[in-house]
Amino acid sequence: MTGFHEDEARRLLLAALFAVMLALGLAVLMPGAQAAESRTLLNVSYDPTRELYQALNESFVRQWKAKSGEDLKINQSHGGSGKQARSVIDGLEADVVTLALAYDIDAIADKAKLLDAGWQKRLSYNSAPYTSTIVFLVRKGNPKQIKDWGDLVKPGVSVITPNPKTSGGARWNYLAAWGYALDRNNGDAGKAQEFVTALFKNVPVLDSGARGSTVTFAQRGLGDVLLAWENEAHLALKEFGSGFEIVTPSLSILAEPPVAVVDKVVDKRGTRAVAQAYLEFLYTPEAQEIIARNFYRPRDPEVVKKTAGAFAPVKLFTIDDVFGGWKKAQTEHFSDGGVFDRITAKK
Amino acid sequence: MMSGKAIREPALVRWALTVAALAFLALFLVAPLVAVLAEAFAKGWAAYVRALSGDDTWSSIRLTLIVAAIAVPLNIVFGLAASWAIAKFDFSGKSLLVSLIELPFSVSPVISGLVYVLLFGLQGLLGPWLVEHDLKVIFAVPGIVLATIFVTFPFVARELIPLMEEQGREEEEAALTLGASGFTAFRLVTLPNVRWGLLYGVLLCNARAMGEFGAVSVVSGHIRGLTNTMPLHVEILYNEYDFVGAFAVASLLAVLALVTLAVKSALEWWHRDELAAIGH
Amino acid sequence: MSVLALKLSLPRRMPSVIPGFGPTLGFTLAYLSLIVLLPLAALVIKAAGTTLEQWGAILSDSRVLSALGLSFGGALAAALINTVFGLLVAWVLVRYPFPGRRLVDAVIDLPFALPTAVAGIALTALYAPNGWLGRLLEPLGVKVAFTPLGVVVAMVFIGLPFVVRTVEPVLHDVDLELEEAAASLGAGRVQTFLRVILPAILPSLLTGFSLALARAVGEYGSVIFIAGNLPGVSEIAPLLIVTKLEQYDYVGATAIATVMLGISFTLLLAVNLLQKWRRARMGG
Numbered sequence: 001m002t003g004f005h006e007d008e009a010r011r012l013l014l015a016a017l018f019a020v021m022l023a024l025g026l027a028v029l030m031p032g033a034q035a036a037e038s039r040t041l042l043n044v045s046y047d048p049t050r051e052l053y054q055a056l057n058e059s060f061v062r063q064w065k066a067k068s069g070e071d072l073k074i075n076q077s078h079g080g081s082g083k084q085a086r087s088v089i090d091g092l093e094a095d096v097v098t099l100a101l102a103y104d105i106d107a108i109a110d111k112a113k114l115l116d117a118g119w120q121k122r123l124s125y126n127s128a129p130y131t132s133t134i135v136f137l138v139r140k141g142n143p144k145q146i147k148d149w150g151d152l153v154k155p156g157v158s159v160i161t162p163n164p165k166t167s168g169g170a171r172w173n174y175l176a177a178w179g180y181a182l183d184r185n186n187g188d189a190g191k192a193q194e195f196v197t198a199l200f201k202n203v204p205v206l207d208s209g210a211r212g213s214t215v216t217f218a219q220r221g222l223g224d225v226l227l228a229w230e231n232e233a234h235l236a237l238k239e240f241g242s243g244f245e246i247v248t249p250s251l252s253i254l255a256e257p258p259v260a261v262v263d264k265v266v267d268k269r270g271t272r273a274v275a276q277a278y279l280e281f282l283y284t285p286e287a288q289e290i291i292a293r294n295f296y297r298p299r300d301p302e303v304v305k306k307t308a309g310a311f312a313p314v315k316l317f318t319i320d321d322v323f324g325g326w327k328k329a330q331t332e333h334f335s336d337g338g339v340f341d342r343i344t345a346k347k
Numbered sequence: 348m349m350s351g352k353a354i355r356e357p358a359l360v361r362w363a364l365t366v367a368a369l370a371f372l373a374l375f376l377v378a379p380l381v382a383v384l385a386e387a388f389a390k391g392w393a394a395y396v397r398a399l400s401g402d403d404t405w406s407s408i409r410l411t412l413i414v415a416a417i418a419v420p421l422n423i424v425f426g427l428a429a430s431w432a433i434a435k436f437d438f439s440g441k442s443l444l445v446s447l448i449e450l451p452f453s454v455s456p457v458i459s460g461l462v463y464v465l466l467f468g469l470q471g472l473l474g475p476w477l478v479e480h481d482l483k484v485i486f487a488v489p490g491i492v493l494a495t496i497f498v499t500f501p502f503v504a505r506e507l508i509p510l511m512e513e514q515g516r517e518e519e520e521a522a523l524t525l526g527a528s529g530f531t532a533f534r535l536v537t538l539p540n541v542r543w544g545l546l547y548g549v550l551l552c553n554a555r556a557m558g559e560f561g562a563v564s565v566v567s568g569h570i571r572g573l574t575n576t577m578p579l580h581v582e583i584l585y586n587e588y589d590f591v592g593a594f595a596v597a598s599l600l601a602v603l604a605l606v607t608l609a610v611k612s613a614l615e616w617w618h619r620d621e622l623a624a625i626g627h
Numbered sequence: 628m629s630v631l632a633l634k635l636s637l638p639r640r641m642p643s644v645i646p647g648f649g650p651t652l653g654f655t656l657a658y659l660s661l662i663v664l665l666p667l668a669a670l671v672i673k674a675a676g677t678t679l680e681q682w683g684a685i686l687s688d689s690r691v692l693s694a695l696g697l698s699f700g701g702a703l704a705a706a707l708i709n710t711v712f713g714l715l716v717a718w719v720l721v722r723y724p725f726p727g728r729r730l731v732d733a734v735i736d737l738p739f740a741l742p743t744a745v746a747g748i749a750l751t752a753l754y755a756p757n758g759w760l761g762r763l764l765e766p767l768g769v770k771v772a773f774t775p776l777g778v779v780v781a782m783v784f785i786g787l788p789f790v791v792r793t794v795e796p797v798l799h800d801v802d803l804e805l806e807e808a809a810a811s812l813g814a815g816r817v818q819t820f821l822r823v824i825l826p827a828i829l830p831s832l833l834t835g836f837s838l839a840l841a842r843a844v845g846e847y848g849s850v851i852f853i854a855g856n857l858p859g860v861s862e863i864a865p866l867l868i869v870t871k872l873e874q875y876d877y878v879g880a881t882a883i884a885t886v887m888l889g890i891s892f893t894l895l896l897a898v899n900l901l902q903k904w905r906r907a908r909m910g911g
Binding site for chain 2: 644645646647648650651652654655658659662663664665666667669670672673712715716718719720722723725729731732733734735736737738739740741742743744745746748749750752753759760780783784787788789792793796797799800816830831834837838840841842844845846847848864865868869872877880881884887888891892894895896899900902903906
């Protein structure tokens with residue numbers, strides 16, 4: 001074992017390795033160092049709102065600059081609604097949250113006390129500046145002739161929906177189906193459960209999020225019908241081309257994705273004014289039009305009238321009317337041992 | 348490489364084994380790789396380059412490299428220390444120690460992230476203290492680094508321990524008897540003996556550090572352009588239906604792995620004489 | 628520390644002249660505690676808040692049981708497949724120089740480098756009924772994507788490098804002279820392999836097996852894309868943990884996590900003790 005030779009080889013080897021790593025690290029660090037300090041807001045949102053907030057943020061940043069002269073940067077975080085709420089509870093410093101269900105913001109208020117329990121009263125329309133509903137996406141020409149909820153339980157129809165335990169959107173799907181069955185059976189909960197059980201018998205895959213289900217349906221070619229947010233269905237048409245069409249059922253649920261300023265965070269970071277202005281901006285006609293363009297249903301009566309053509313008329317019921325609010329619906333249907341667990345266990 | 352016909356299998360057997368191994372690899376490794384590349388280049392070279400030129404993509408690449416640059420050296424030092432202690436000495440409880448070192452392999456990535464949330468989260472054991480001192484661990488770079496260290500923890504050590512055990516301790520003992528200091532013995536005897544194993548370990552550790560998804564996902568907060576590593580950015584792009592972008596970033600990770608492996612192969616080839624000399 | 632070392636060292640060997648036991652073991656233990664044990668302790672503390680009844684309820688839930696069954700059963704199947712084919716691949720790479728060998732060698736580590744989510748997406752794209760491979764398998768009545776079989780495929784993918792990479796360096800080091808000696812004493816190739824080579828590489832093979840197994844048990848990212856995630860059929864245990872977390876059920880999540888941790892750790896410990904026993908027997 002000749003020491004010199006070995007030593008040299010070893011040193012060469014390790015030095016080269018570290019040098020490469022260090023150089024790479026430094027090279028990419030450089031441009032980051034020059035990023036200018038400016039005011040930032042963090043908006044923690046759910047999955048399908050990416051495109052919406054991209055457009056809204058651009059517009060608000062421009063407006064804020066004109067009004068206050070301040071450069072604003074809005075950072076976005078997207079993911080499943082429940083997961084996002086949990087991150088905020090565990091310390092993700094969100095100035096505003098814009099989630100899929102009021103239940104998730106309630107959880108932030110309840111478990112981390114980061115905002116007041118009465119948050120939903122602070123902005124108009126239950127703090128939901130836009131709404132959406134659940135529709136069907138079917139394959140071109142609708143080969144299985146799926147027209148309404150009743151067609152989903154027919155034998156041989158394969159239904160794609162995400163898992164209600166992990167996806168906010170899927171909970172709306174489930175509740176919409178339940179509400180339809182109640183409506184058809186004069187409020188008989190037993191019949192409704194039978195209906196939803198039959199529906200989930202036709203589900204071959206439960207993806208964990210809404211976007212995963214869309215990909216399963218559109219890219220992998222699984223299933224005859226996808227239950228989706230209205231805005232997601234329109235986006236899927238845009239992204240995946242002409243192989244699909246949207247079917248609007250006779251009756252569906254009014255989904256109200258709420259927004260809120262996170263008090264403790266904005267007070268700590270000194271961003272209350274801008275966070276408040278940001279959420280109020282969502283109700284302005286300018287923002288409402290952007291909202292409509294992204295296939296969310298606007299609230300502003302003027303904009304509603306102007307964009308009526310873009311949204312199919314559908315009879316909508318609210319979760320408060322039929323299920324007595326989110327807390328009740330959550331415990332009854334989606335908690336462990338709840339109705340959803342029981343109907344899927346029977347399979 | 349081999350001397351003597353007696354220790355060689357018949358050509359037919361060699362051929363059959365090689366084909367079987369290659370077929371298995373083609374089915375399980377190459378096919379997914381090809382699928383990734385096919386998706387990345389589905390819309391041509393220009394779309395591929397465009398997909399990689401976004402600001403958010405670059406900041407995710409930067410963050411990934413920073414994280415790896417911190418996590419990997421720390422785990423190298425640990426791996427060397429641990430394998431030295433375990434392979435060169437006898438003590439009771441060794442199996443327990445080795446099992447504990449391997450434990451992060453078997454901990455679900457979801458749990459690896461979760462434990463740091465339970466420790467450093469706002470509702471966690473140390474959360475209130477951290478808030479008081481205005482320190483951010485999770486949903487910031489330190490948390491991502493910690494989760495990465497956890498996940499890649501055993502790689503270097505696990506690679507070195509069996510190797511050092513196989514080689515025994517006679518050579519070091521001889522060097523020490525001849526008057527070398529402990530560190531010199533380590534440098535001149537142990538390190539050259541295990542350096543290929545070490546290199547493997549480092550490369551694997553690095554690859555995994557860059558590719559980790561589950562654990563990092565739990566502690567990252569997913570803030571675009573700030574706390575997204577490359578794997579997280581892949582998921583984001585995929586969820587935006589930007590398949591070319593998602594697979595382009597993924598292909599970058601795959602190519603990175605292939606390049607580091609190519610470098611390793613080249614080094615082995617350059618030093619093939621030495622390798623032969625020490626009995627490889 | 629070194630006094631401890633002397634006390635603990637086995638009588639069969641003279642006290643080692645090799646220095647550095649104290650510092651290296653000390654550092655190892657400190658780093659291990661800080662990075663691994665302390666955070667895991669947080670998990671156990673959290674789970675300790677669970678009452679016996681809650682434990683009973685969680686562990687007797689058929690959904691939890693079938694998820695744990697799938698995670699461990701699938702991982703076991705995948706690890707066995709990986710042990711056989713990993714050994715084969717390592718053998719071919721070490722012993723048979725063929726064109727493109729280095730390239731193939733480089734590909735082995737791909738599962739480490741590819742983000743698990745990407746691997747899951749890629750595998751799903753391949754094995755879905757309309758994918759390249761799924762299309763070929765469907766007429767044969769074999770469904771991979773969205774079934775438990777898909778779970779095993781994803782687990783094979785992520786576990787393979789563990790076996791190959793632990794066996795490969797040891798296989799390199801197997802003394803060819805021993806093989807030649809065996810051959811000159813009239814042993815056939817198979818006999819030489821079983822009697823000379825296999826005993827030498829068995830520890831690493833076993834290690835590779837246990838690592839592949841342990842890794843596959845906890846895998847999440849790649850599996851959820853290909854699994855189908857139907858409760859009781861193709862739902863893995865880590866997904867249940869995530870599900871419970873989404874419902875802010877930290878107790879349930881940490882309980883399942885602790886059970887998984889316990890089983891995995893026992894498996895690893897068993898394999899390592901087996902190694903030690905084997906080493907003692909061989910050495911003695």
